Amino acid sequence: MTHYTVRDYVHIALVAALYVVLTITPPLNAISYGMYQFRVSEMLNFLAFYNKKYIYAVTIGCMIANLYSFGLIDVFVGGGSTLVIVSLGVWLFKRYQKDYFFHGFLNKAFCYFSLFFAASMITVAIELSFFNAPFLLTWFTTAVGELASLLLGSIIIDKMAKRIDFTK
Numbered sequence: 001m002t003h004y005t006v007r008d009y010v011h012i013a014l015v016a017a018l019y020v021v022l023t024i025t026p027p028l029n030a031i032s033y034g035m036y037q038f039r040v041s042e043m044l045n046f047l048a049f050y051n052k053k054y055i056y057a058v059t060i061g062c063m064i065a066n067l068y069s070f071g072l073i074d075v076f077v078g079g080g081s082t083l084v085i086v087s088l089g090v091w092l093f094k095r096y097q098k099d100y101f102f103h104g105f106l107n108k109a110f111c112y113f114s115l116f117f118a119a120s121m122i123t124v125a126i127e128l129s130f131f132n133a134p135f136l137l138t139w140f141t142t143a144v145g146e147l148a149s150l151l152l153g154s155i156i157i158d159k160m161a162k163r164i165d166f167t168k
Contacts, residue, residue, distance in 0.1 A: 004053060012057040019044050019061025024068050033069045035128060035138050037145040041065070043153020045082075045117065046110055048090045049097055050166035055090070059083040073127065081123040089113040110154035118147035 004012075022041035023032045031038045041061065047054035063079035093116070096109040125139035160166075 002052070008053050012053055012060070015044055015047060015054055015057035016061035016064065019058055020064045023061075023065035029068070031145075032065070035133050036141050037124075038149050039146075040149060040153070042117075042146065042149045043157050045086050045089075045150070046113070046154055046157040047166055048086050049094060049109060049113075050161065051168070052090065054166075055083065055086050058086060070127070070131065073130075077123055077127045081120060085117055085120045089116050092116070105155070106151075107154055107158045110158060111151070114147055114150035114154060117150055118143040121146050 019041040022028060022044075023039055028040055032041070044054070044058050044061070048058065059079055059082045062082040063075045066074040066078040090113075093109040093112045096112060097107065099108040100106060101108060101111060121142040122139050124142045125133075125135050128138045128142075129135040
């Protein structure tokens with residue numbers, strides 16, 4: 001079992017707060033919810049590849065941000081999905097973290113994770129179908145938005161990781 005320090009809890013709280021701010025603050029909130037999503041905050045998922053404490057951070061951040069959309073159902077569906085998919089994604093793809101596509105431009109682990117996470121938008125599509133959103137169209141649009149935000153975020157986080165030690 002991992003024992004976290006006060007510093008770790010502060011990091012978790014800061015990343016969770018950053019996730020919330022990058023999701024609910026105008027004008028980003030206009031593109032963060034519903035059938036067409038592009039969450040800038042999703043780039044923070046990649047921090048979990050450097051330290052597993054960030055799995056909790058993005059899950060908590062997602063749960064708080066989702067309070068502003070469809071309420072408690074979105075807190076549990078979105079938060080639960082984030083916890084499972086980020087944990088599983090880190091476990092499945094961490095071994096590719098030192099490998100790159102396009103001459104060092106796109107981290108392979110991050111790219112595979114982005115595709116995996118985009119496919120997981122089926123959970124959002126199922127949830128939104130209960131609010132009369134068309135299932136297949138919703139899955140497609142949320143997956144495309146998720147993939148775009150994650151691929152862009154992967155480049156940003158990868159470049160930041162060359163200057164900031166996220167492993168601590």
